[in-house]
Amino acid sequence: MKKSKVVPVRLSPELLEAVDALVKAGFYSSRSEAVRALVEAGLEKIGRARFVAEAAEKLFELEEREGRLPVELRGGLKQLLEERGRY
Amino acid sequence: MAYTDTSVVVAALDPSDPRCEKARSLLEDGGYRVVSELTLVELASAIARRGELLSSLASAIGAEEEVALSAALLYLLKRFGLRYRAVEHRSSLTACGRAGVVAATALSLASSLKLRALDLLHAAYAKLLKEQGEPISAIETADREFWERRDGIKEAIGLRVVLIE
Numbered sequence: 001m002k003k004s005k006v007v008p009v010r011l012s013p014e015l016l017e018a019v020d021a022l023v024k025a026g027f028y029s030s031r032s033e034a035v036r037a038l039v040e041a042g043l044e045k046i047g048r049a050r051f052v053a054e055a056a057e058k059l060f061e062l063e064e065r066e067g068r069l070p071v072e073l074r075g076g077l078k079q080l081l082e083e084r085g086r087y
Numbered sequence: 088m089a090y091t092d093t094s095v096v097v098a099a100l101d102p103s104d105p106r107c108e109k110a111r112s113l114l115e116d117g118g119y120r121v122v123s124e125l126t127l128v129e130l131a132s133a134i135a136r137r138g139e140l141l142s143s144l145a146s147a148i149g150a151e152e153e154v155a156l157s158a159a160l161l162y163l164l165k166r167f168g169l170r171y172r173a174v175e176h177r178s179s180l181t182a183c184g185r186a187g188v189v190a191a192t193a194l195s196l197a198s199s200l201k202l203r204a205l206d207l208l209h210a211a212y213a214k215l216l217k218e219q220g221e222p223i224s225a226i227e228t229a230d231r232e233f234w235e236r237r238d239g240i241k242e243a244i245g246l247r248v249v250l251i252e
Contacts, residue, residue, distance in 0.1 A: 019167060046155075048128045051150075051154060052154055052157040052158050052161060053158075055148045055154050055155065055157075055158030055159065055161075056158040056159075056161040056162040056165065057149075058147070058148040058158070058246040059144070059151075059158060059159065059220055060162065060165075060166070061150070062147055063166075069100060069166070070144060070147065070159075070162075071100055071134065071140070071144070071159050071162065071163060072100055072101075072102065072140070072154060073097055073101050073133055073134070073137065073140075074103045075098040075101065075103055075104075076097045076100060076104075076133050077094060077097050077098045077101045077104045077106065077229060078103045078104070079133070080093065080094055080097050080129065080133060081094065081229075084203055084205045084206060084230065084232070085188060085203060
């Protein structure tokens with residue numbers, strides 16, 4: 001594992017308070033560990049969003065290749081309106 | 088500039104429905120259109136329950152079905168130029184106690200609009216998004232329930248109803 005580096009980060013009082021609350025509640029042993037874990041979680045989320053965006057682009061390519069919308073809901077409107085009536 | 092009900096998007100994706108072409112032309116006219124999280128939920132449900140569609144999408148883009156479903160929603164938003172906007176969630180007081188702002192707004196509209204529950208929730212989203220500053224002047228729908236309540240909607244929310252027929 002590569003050696004971690006110290007990075008100065010400015011946090012608003014509200015954010016710092018939230019981080020401290022997590023530490024106090026025992027989720028993390030220190031501010032440093034809490035911020036590191038939250039940054040990792042944020043990056044994981046963004047990574048997934050990028051993956052989804054790339055997949056959506058592939059649907060545009062699919063539409064261009066096949067000349068029709070790749071998402072077709074035959075009979076979908078009747079079903080949607082019937083379900084709204086049942087809801 | 089409109090709040091677009093899920094029924095318009097589904098109509099545009101349903102070639103077996105006579106409203107398909109009209110719905111698609113409308114969505115492709117470049118107008119400013121807003122949808123809510125309820126639209127995303129209804130679309131996700133409609134796509135996910137067509138197992139064959141979801142598995143073929145996943146296979147075509149080389150992704151798992153969960154990713155394919157999210158990608159399909161993102162594709163539809165971009166394809167039809169729909170702007171997804173979140174309502175700023177907060178709780179609100181109702182006669183029965185605290186409730187989320189969407190439910191509280193729907194409750195407050197129920198007696199005047201007399202819509203079915205999901206239609207009422209769409210009306211609440213449209214009202215709240217308009218109040219948040221979205222330039223919405225109409226609700227576009229393929230659902231006749233909205234059309235039949237158009238006068239009440241105009242009075243209660245200040246929005247016209249545009250029916251796709």
